[in-house]
């Protein structure tokens with residue numbers, strides 16, 4: 037991490053799209069998120085679409101390796117993982133992308149936007165919470181759960197409820213606290229080693 041990073045530097049948020057299906061609801065949710073996050077001061081958003089990244093299952097190595105997105109993941113101060121629920125869990129492509137990387141995740145916070153039928157993706161999120169600590173990433177308490185979001189989709193895109201927007205605000209507030217705090221810790225470590 038650059039020692040030029042200060043407490044005032046914008047937070048770099050990587051939004052990771054967990055679904056790679058050709059026809060997916062993820063796009064509607066990501067568009068909504070991009071619109072909402074554009075109004076947040078001090079945030080630089082990088083949307084990482086796993087559908088655009090070639091990460092062959094046969095190439096995974098323990099400890100990670102350089103990939104087309106490792107630089108973008110490394111540059112992020114925080115992650116917002118957008119995950120659908122598939123069979124009470126999260127998509128295999130998302131696990132694959134997590135496994136392909138290692139150091140990129142370390143000492144950073146991860147928040148979630150989940151979606152699915154009645155569950156709103158909670159089972160996918162709870163399973164992701166088991167995985168990230170192994171990568172020395174911390175997951176934050178608040179999350180956004182979108183239950184049957186397709187029922188609120190129209191010609192103007194996804195129309196969130198007030199509760200969903202409030203959940204996004206709470207999630208981003210907490211994610212911001214962790215991102216600033218952990219970034220300060222990472223900067224201090226680099227400076228003390230210099």
Ligand SMILES: Cc1cc2nc3c(=O)[nH]c(=O)nc-3n(C[C@H](O)[C@H](O)[C@H](O)COP(=O)(O)O)c2cc1C
Nearest residue numbers: 055057060061062120121122123124151152153154
């Ligand atoms: C393989 C598969 C399994 C699914 N299993 C669940 C499930 O367990 N719980 C749920 O709420 N929705 C489930 N769904 C419905 C998805 O949440 C819904 O199709 C959603 O739009 C998927 O996100 P995507 O379109 O961005 O890929 C499943 C969908 C697929 C394709």
